[in-house]
Amino acid sequence: MTKTEETLTEIRERYDSGEFPLSTLRQVAVNRPGHPQEAFALRLPPEVVEELKVLADIRGIGVTQLAREWIVERLELERRRPETSDPLLWERTKAVVWRMLPEIARQVSAPSQSA
16 A cells, blocks of 8 residues: 555544544535536446445545546547447457557567667
8 A cells, every 4th residue: 555545544544433523624626527417327247346446445536436437538549449340350459459568568668789
């Protein structure tokens, strides 16, 4: 755990397990979107939901916020994907690139062999 996570965990435990004076509460500004948002139900297996909760907790955000961020990120990737008449070809290409990434990372991070 990082120092910030430790501090946040300690604070959370203190407030969860004890009493605190209401005078310590302060008003905060809430960032609200400038346009209406829509909600929809998303059904996921319990183990997936639990895993999302753990990851969201590690990041210090809510599970819904994490899911929303991932969906928006994926939509952005899909918007940038090259146009192709063969979606299967695109999926195969992504799979090949995904398998190549560790080797590419090794080559990029390896010290250069200049003479």
